[in-house]
Amino acid sequence: MAYDVIVIGSGPGGYPAAIRASQLGFKTAIIEKESLGGICLNWGCIPTKALIKSAQVYDYMKHSSNYGLSATDVKQDFGAVVKRSRGVADKMSKGVAFLMRKNKIDVIMGYAKITGKGKIEVTAADNSKQTLEAKNIVIATGGRSRELPNLKQDGKKIIGYREALVLPQQPKSMIIVGSGAIGSEFAYFYNSMGTKVTIVEFMPRIVPVEDEEISKELEKQYKKQGIDIMTNASVEKADTAGNGVRATVKKQDGSTVTLEADILLSAVGVVANVENIGLETVGIKTDRGKVVTDKYLQTNVPGFYAIGDCTPNQALAHKASREGIVAAEHIAYTEKKTTHLPEPLDYGNIPGCTYCVPEVSSVGMTEKAAKEAGYNIKVGKFPFMASGKATAAGATEGFVKIIYDAKYGELLGAHMIGFNVTEMIAEVVTARKLETTGHEILTAVHPHPTMSEAVKEATAVAYGEATDI
Template sequence: MADSYDVIVLGSGPGGYVSAIRCAQLGLKTAIVERELLGGICLNWGCIPTKALLRSAEVFHQMKHAKAYGLAADNITADLDAIVKRSRGVAKQLNQGVTHLMKKNKITVHTGTGKLTGKGKLSVTGEDGKATEISAKHIIVATGARARELPFAKADGKHVWTYRHAMTPAEMPTKLLVMGSGAIGIEFASFYNDMGVDVTVVEMLDRIVPVEDKDVSVFLEKALTKQGMTIMTGAGVEAITVSDKGVKAKIKGKDGKVAEHDFSHVISAVGIVPNTEDIGLEAQGIKTDRGFIQIDGYGRTGVPGVWAIGDCTPGPWLAHKASHEGVTTAEAIAKELGNKDVHPHPLDRANIPGCTYCHPQIASVGMTEAKAKEAGYELKVGMFPFIGNGKAIALGEPEGFVKTVFDAKTGELLGAHMIGAEVTEMIQGYVVGRTLETTEAELMNTVFPHPTISETMHEATLAAYGRALHI
């Protein structure tokens, strides 16, 4: 007889394992199905290990500039194998942590590839090829996504890389081409540039990190160019030829001319593809759009008993969005099963922060200035540079700014955009503010600790209303 549960979660990434834990906390008999490693891409191959790599690059960068701090550090070298080993060790530690959480919460783990086979039914095929059937009142699909590959740039792991290859390189590139300037592309470009690699970034749109506010894009391009990167916007890679010596890439520039360039390696960072093939969606009548499962604000697919969360659903494709969806969906399921003490709220996609861990860091939430204007708002916009902040100067990190976008009529904080040191830690202040429906008045009346870089958040609010104090 098939094992039976209240909830089965298909996929154990930051959406899946968090959702399973919340289901278990709510007293639901829960199982999770994972074909690879608990923790999914984020924990094992994405968010966490890349931050470990970037931390090594950050320390290396600071060591090379020790003289600026009155220190001496001679003969600085980087051990690529040791850097990768540390990164993989961090991932392993957290994978073991998720394993512990599954045991702690009495969540059954089924290892194998899962597929929906009928109402409330899922088959799990192990490495031995044998399939077992399990069933549940509700199934949550959390299968995530993978890197999209261009037809002419298939990853070979040797000279043409996806993020996985870039995270565990057998050798350090000498001259690197990064295709795409979203978060993944820019983070790897920043890492390898700090490690001394000659890096070129090619972006088809007219500016890098195109989802960010234009002022952030312009500032970042100047900063990365100053660090030695070559940035090509309005450009596209039309073909690559791989040989034992490296890669020849034909790049069409902004002027429309095509030129051939030589590189040792290429990283393809041109988007993602949802992992929704061959998991039984079509047979169950579950609707998708370009492979992404269509859901409501609680994760319902439209087919009773089947839910979906995370990167296999519409974006933004971020780990914290997946985790939040996981909790919301778990509570919605518990409510359907009769729990009167849970009160789930639909996901507000407009209030999900974005963070990019390049050097300098980027963080944002809400609307850009351009999007707010398009939406018809009358705006109050404030900007405050890090050069006016004592803590940033003391840290030797005076490059950056905070930008705020307010509705001139109501004082609503429509968006906030940051670039500079530690902004990925600071953005949550504005996220909480937006969640609490804060206006400029509350932010102005908030006391910010001194000396901190967070004071720039206060000043950027004041600046929107002509009241900045330190510039």
Template sequence: MANNYDLIVLGSGPGGYVAAIRASQLGMKTAIVERESLGGICLNWGCIPTKALLRSGEILHHMKHADSFGLKADNVGMDLDKVVARSRGVAKQLNQGVTGLMKKNKIDVHMGNGAIDAAGKMTVTAEDGKKTQLTAKNIIVATGARARDLPFAPADGEKIWTYRHAMVPKEMPKDLLVIGSGAIGIEFASFYNDMGANVTVVEMMDRIVPVEDEDISAELLKQLKNQGMTIMPKAGVESLKADKSGVKAKIKDEKGKVEEKSFSHCIVAIGIVPNTENIGLEKLGVKTTKGHIDTDAMCRTNVKGIWAIGDVTAPPWLAHKASHEGIICVEAIAQEAGNKDVHPHAMDVRNIPGCTYCHPQVASVGYTEAKAKEAGHKVKVGKFPFIGNGKAIALGETQGFIKTVFDADTGELLGAHMIGAEVTELIQGYTVGKQAELVETDFINTVYPHPTLSEMMHEAVLSAYGRVLHI
């Protein structure tokens, strides 16, 4: 029958659509079910369009500092509507690209809300109410997650925003409160600060970007403060009230003092909620932890034929982790079906890089120095500053550094941490090294092109072993 498949993928984000493509490559008849837009949150409302916004903010920042490059840029300003329109155009282009990929790979697309009726059976309800029955031996749940609301002040889209509202603002914030300093919070804080808003960031942990190495957090704090932001670690928002004029927040600072402050707008970036409701998981008995689906190393759930990938599963909640899980999952399905040409390997989360596209950028992979020590390693640590790199000086980007953490006994690269211009591109060099299980001599004996920012990666390794050259 027409709607009988080898595999159904529920959700078309960077995990879902990549899984569908790989399944098609392996000869599976594949369907993808999507309730909103192909490409999911990442392509339409997350990873990519936010980078388009940040690019506009970065260019405006450089225009304001044109004189330092010997250039003139008078009456510099911005048109918020055009900035947003460009971002939405980027998202539309990528959505169309995924649509084309589905056609190219002969993947059937069913638009609507999908719900698993039983193992191997799914009902898709379209916007007009029409229901379509699909069947498949295997189903991958890739439904992602959504922004978590403050329980006492849910987002209204007017003055209290989630990331989706912050991407299509109806007006430019004058005084912006950002609650949460993870990647999403800090990226929007950076964008709106570059665009001219007065930005305050409140973080309940003792430092911003708390998953990063402590040295990175300290450097980012210093640089954001130098850019004019107000940063409040060890602080919490006790109440938040919005009206037509703006937002009033009662904020308890690190000393326990509570003060009411006024803002024009607020962005809430305090985490995510997995999209596991109303898709049939409960009646199937699929196990979850705090709403996120439990899986094994090959993305199997406890129910045969039901698999799960991406943000709907365990952290880290990153698009590239979801995509790689999609590959692992599909190849595991193919292997179970008897395909002897695929050899899926479980993912080591220590080899997944993380990137934050604020200004300056932050990137990392592996253990922080503290985590490496907690894990029982005796470590060698190296650092190299941007100010010691010729390309960084030529670019006018001299703030930041690269830090490496090695096992002192084996030379294994345990972690790498960066802050500065274009470090989100540089981090992959260390990620490949970790995946390939390279040791310090491999990095030391590699030739790095000159003049490039990548030379700092070499120097940070040399530094860990007392051989640094340019400082």
């Protein structure tokens, strides 16, 4: 079988790459070893959001009296919550299958391995093999849960994110190692459902990639919710011989403490899927376990592109999606189907979102990074406690923090924690893309009452023009 473009992997990077390639007139195929939509749709972004929504509704029901309502005998059905999450994921995966048919993309199920220039061998579930050929190949193989040497996952007592999505029974207690997006989201979900959760974070603060004030606020809110947090701590070993897990945790002062729980969730990030896919056969370069690419996602070997979690920079679905489109459009340019090069990604303007409660979102520089870069900055912070919409919604936790260059008014970064802030960050991403200044944010009329007007209010604080705080 010969194609113009073959995409290996159908995650949020792979399937947009295939669709865009087809739109541009290429005969396209996509290879997937498990389920269309990849990890994001089936075992990541989407099903976790379904679980979190169930937890939010459960929280609302338990606190209905805060809204002048009465809900009695409120209960949760853990199995039904998990079943709903799997149904949401399945629906989205079927949606990708529809998009493949709509765009006339051949879907080939199996494990892909590069066997030569423009050649791929696909091994199906029944071990049958077929060889495909294409002038251009896009590697979109994604990532998987990272395993620490001293925390080998057995899938039962020491688990990764996949098992955490489909546990047959709700654990009474859980240790979560790592407080990035994955760890923080599962911490909120399980704690809200009634599991006793302890977070163990190696770094000095939780969600360590975020602005320091965001980390402090989330830690404060999590402790109010009943989550135990240990920072500057590491799990040295875990004993699974008994009924649950006994984890030996080393603290900053060198002393150790033993934590006991039913389950230990290892949430220490992801590792790229670059092994056993034939990269070395054609000489594709990797560095630190990821495929090396240029700004158009080309590898060092002509005809091979790589996108998403198997490449450097942020391991985020939306970053992968845009990379897939850039790769497809660059192929079109090299094949003379278009006359212009695609615009490369600005990795400094990729938003990050954590869908815990309160939510966390950010883009651009933290306050510390801006100072270290030599900027003279203006910083504004607007608490949702002062927001009419947040007060009406009963969601006054958190704030919006926004950072400007004092000299030119450049919007350097924004950091948010609170209700629905993952929806609000897009305004700042677009503003930064358009090289907006603080003056333009201030004079753009924001609707009232909304949570999103906090962006304007924080800007007013930065420029000493606040009227609502």
